Amino acid sequence: MNSTTTVFDQGREATVNTANHSAGLADRPAKIEVRDLSLVFGVGDKAVHALGPINLSVGDGEFLSIVGPSGCGKSTLTKVVAGLLPPTKGEVDIRLAGTSIAPIATVFQDYGIFPWKTVLENVKFGLTVNGVTGSEATDRAAMWVQKLGLAGFENRYPSSLSGGMQQRVSIARALAVEPEILLMDEPFASLDAQLRELLQEELLRLHESDGRTVLFVTHSLEEALVLGDRVLVLTARPGTLLDLKDVPFARPRTSEVRESREFNEMRYELWSHLKDQVHIGVTGDAS
Numbered sequence: 001m002n003s004t005t006t007v008f009d010q011g012r013e014a015t016v017n018t019a020n021h022s023a024g025l026a027d028r029p030a031k032i033e034v035r036d037l038s039l040v041f042g043v044g045d046k047a048v049h050a051l052g053p054i055n056l057s058v059g060d061g062e063f064l065s066i067v068g069p070s071g072c073g074k075s076t077l078t079k080v081v082a083g084l085l086p087p088t089k090g091e092v093d094i095r096l097a098g099t100s101i102a103p104i105a106t107v108f109q110d111y112g113i114f115p116w117k118t119v120l121e122n123v124k125f126g127l128t129v130n131g132v133t134g135s136e137a138t139d140r141a142a143m144w145v146q147k148l149g150l151a152g153f154e155n156r157y158p159s160s161l162s163g164g165m166q167q168r169v170s171i172a173r174a175l176a177v178e179p180e181i182l183l184m185d186e187p188f189a190s191l192d193a194q195l196r197e198l199l200q201e202e203l204l205r206l207h208e209s210d211g212r213t214v215l216f217v218t219h220s221l222e223e224a225l226v227l228g229d230r231v232l233v234l235t236a237r238p239g240t241l242l243d244l245k246d247v248p249f250a251r252p253r254t255s256e257v258r259e260s261r262e263f264n265e266m267r268y269e270l271w272s273h274l275k276d277q278v279h280i281g282v283t284g285d286a287s
């Protein structure tokens with residue numbers, strides 16, 4: 001049975017709704033519907049129109065990569081979907097199957113893990129705050145620690161881990177709650193090129209095995225194409241839809257796809273759309 005709950009209603013023509021939705025994967029129903037969404041920070045002279053208006057539909061199980069010039073509103077969009085920011089105008093409908101203790105989980109660039117907790121305690125944290133405790137929490141956390149290649153490091157503190165391992169902890173914590181939607185905001189931005197490629201491979205594998213809906217913000221067109229089913233390209237601020245490209249590379253996919261001619265042609269095509277926006281973003285000159 002479907003039910004709609006208003007998560008946000010600030011009395012400002014703006015809502016974020018979640019609804020139980022039990023349709024199967026086969027017909028790929030929309031998981032996230034963004035309608036006429038705009039967000040303005042502040043008021044009067046200090047107002048910053050960060051995003052929109054934007055309309056977007058993200059399919060159940062889709063991996064959507066989001067790119068755009070710096071400051072165009074990519075993080076703002078993911079924060080609105082996460083329910084962390086109320087939109088100024090428009091709405092976001094999220095159709096939940098109601099199968100998860102925490103329907104939406106987020107991973108950010110700066111890991112967001114607690115330095116005073118061990119790897120296992122960090123991964124357990126998302127479970128315990130959502131009511132999973134005792135041996136069930138420990139077993140589930142241990143399973144995700146293992147899946148993310150951190151077995152043997154359960155009792156280590158973040159300060160003794162590399163950046164790549166800390167980001168794995170953050171991803172394990174997000175996935176341990178088995179969210180229906182995973183929001184990732186430049187999660188690999190501070191990692192070196194080799195680690196980044198390794199984690200891209202792992203994310204491909206995880207996504208292909210569980211079919212979770214993912215929104216993935218990145219500055220790298222290459223990363224967007226390696227990972228995504230589609231790439232959303234936003235204009236300079238306020239971010240609106242410039243392009244929405246299907247990525248044609250078959251799954252299961254490996255990061256070797258980046259060696260193909262088709263891949264490089266697509267990357268060039270995306271960049272040719274994006275570079276004017278980057279110029280506008282830097283100079284403010286739309287001429």
Ligand SMILES: Nc1ncnc2c1ncn2[C@@H]1O[C@H](COP(=O)(O)OP(=O)(O)OP(=O)(O)O)[C@@H](O)[C@H]1O
Pocket residue numbers: 041042048049050068069070071072073074075076077237
């Ligand atoms: N809390 C805030 N108050 C005022 N302005 C804000 C706030 N948060 C973000 N902004 C502004 O809104 C715009 C969009 O910011 P956002 O962080 O969403 O962009 P982004 O595309 O993710 O940027 P980047 O690629 O550089 O991380 C920017 O101009 C930013 O300065």
